[in-house]
Amino acid sequence: MINVAIVGATGLVGETIIKVLEEEGLIKKIRLTLFASDNSHGKLLTIGKIDYRLTSLNEDALRQKFDYVFFSAGDEVSKEWAKKFVKSGSIVIDNSNAFRREKTVPLVVPEINCENIENTPKIISNPNCSTIQLAVVVHRLLEISDINKIIVSSYQSVSGAGRPALSDLVLGTNKFFDVKIQNNIIAQIGGVEENGFCTEENKIMFELNKILGTKINILATTVRVPIPYCHGESVYIKFKNKVDINLIKSALRCSHITLLEDEIAFPSIVAGTNQTYICRLRLVKEKELMLFIVADNLRRGAAYNAVETFKRLIKFEIKNK
Template sequence: MGYRVAIVGATGEVGRTFLKVLEERNFPVDELELFASERSEGQELTFKGERIKVKALNKQHSFKGIDIALFSAGSSVSKDYAPKFAKDGAVVIDNSSAWRLDPEVPLVVPEVNPEDVKEHKGIIANPNCSTIQMLVALKPIYDVAGIEAIVVSTYQSVSGAGAKAIRELEEQTRAWCRDDCIPEPKALPKRIAFNVIPQIDVFTENGYTKEEMKMLNETRKILHDPYIKVSATTVRVPVFYGHSEAVCIKLKKELSPEEARQILKSAKGVVVVDNPEKGEYPMAIDVAGKDEVFVGRIRKDLVFEPGLSMWIVADNIRKGAATNAVQIAELLCEFALV
């Protein structure tokens, strides 16, 4: 038996990837309904060779009969519509930040805290992409050696800021190549072509951005560890797909780089690419389109004792968003929660 699935934000970067991932993983879909803004009404998207028309999301619509709704249309749409879908009987898996820290809403990375889906009351939140890939790589180490603190610097691709930011990098780069005037930034706070921007999302009172605070608060919630410390600097780089992270961890117990490598080699959803002598390490350009989290440059940290440093890379639209959400949907089926 299959499910009636809805995608809200179907025309966006993550929305289109939901369609691909559902198809690739052969998720049991009986019927698929696609929603976006009024701008996209009537547009057609393809699922398993079938053309499906996009509907404009509006409050008059009844969502009865939908079993699972995958949302990626931004926080305000999620705040307005997720409760309505849930009330009409769907389980909402929401990719926005709207519900992540709500104590009634589980925040789930299937490789890390799968059992938390059982606590859902109609809405399950998908964590921020930077948090997901960091925790997929760190949880196996956390389980063996304990982690007291994490210092992370990110190198985040423009696709994290949506389809408009992808176009912005393209247009600015083309203009630069033609020696034309570079268009003013709209989707990102500063020019991104041939630049790095040490700001993702807005600043909060403590001088960290919201993206940086998400990495702390979401990590604590997912690991059920209110004491773990996370200090993040999140940076936008001129890359289309794939977020990279330089991560230093303070361990509770000694763990050698080789032991960490062995643990990660057998961890679910992780691929170790770590041969410095051959110049082999993960790079965004190689992981785009893949679902695993790639780890390399594993070495003893020179500040934290005991500690490790490493480099973690994943496709932010796939494992960082669409794939993680579809894996949550798979957990719902596995645990007979839908």
């Protein structure tokens, strides 16, 4: 049996990883251990009919020789623990920002660049949620023409910032955010960095090119909006060559994308699915396209992406045994 651990199992991403593992019928095939913070130590989490006892991370965890460890407990926990697990023999799939910029760490969206896991890297980074949904769409469009420029403005749900942020939306408090998020929008996600862009914007601008192996000029504005789940993105794309709208539509019709031609992709429809939805497709001039993308940040933007990577890693290992 494959020995798997989830660090951050009680968080929004961690609980969604568990859900996706269940949906994929994988829970029965793995021996699962769940870690969270000291606050959750000793509590029970029931999955199916089995009770799992949560523990906090300590050096004993490293002796349990996990084959795979999902990390979804934030940058600091990943920085402190991921490499220790690697040293003890585990492969780490990390949802945090801790290693995404490291040259030797692949940033994987399985439908795009899963060949990057074939040289069995020890740490695999899951990209940022707002990057993944943009990447799956841009990847398909690159089949038609090179792209010179992308301008993206995001409408990001509160769950993207974790459970304490979601509580602020539900309760009308501002314990996590500096201001109340209810009836509000916050046009900056993370601190402003040296180039004038905020952290979330720089993540999209760096990560998209790393995943696609491109040097596209990408400009992002990221905004937190008061909805619980799903990120929306208004996207402008300037192609290098003239493009045909019918070719674009056929490139965008694939198993992991839902293209809506006459409807709107409401978060209320998209939430709970693993699909990337596209609506409002407009070819403005022969080289310029506008569209709106919506995906569930906890699934497509995190848990589903991580579990799909995990599935491919297992398959790859079995093939090479």
